[in-house]
Amino acid sequence: MGRRRRQKVRRRPQKRIPDVYPCPDCGNTAIKIQIYRDNGMATVKCGSCSIEMTIDDVNPLTESVDIYGSFIDKFYEQRSVEA
Numbered sequence: 001m002g003r004r005r006r007q008k009v010r011r012r013p014q015k016r017i018p019d020v021y022p023c024p025d026c027g028n029t030a031i032k033i034q035i036y037r038d039n040g041m042a043t044v045k046c047g048s049c050s051i052e053m054t055i056d057d058v059n060p061l062t063e064s065v066d067i068y069g070s071f072i073d074k075f076y077e078q079r080s081v082e083a
């Protein structure tokens, strides 16, 4: 007699979709955003070209999309200054 395998139905906790955004520098969707609410800051990092930026105007309502927006703004700001 074959062993009967009990199929366990395990509820997985909802997987958090990693916040990955397109990089304005290299064009790859490799921007990762980490929010440190305790410190009121966030880091933006590209896993592809390793561009990095710290955003320090994080409030409890700030979401990663907002961080991304600030990052894009700053990115082009810096670029226009350098150019």
Ligand SMILES: [Zn+2]
Residues within 6 Å of the ligand: 023, 024, 025, 026, 027, 028, 030, 046, 047, 048, 049, 050, 051
């Ligand atoms: Zn990049």
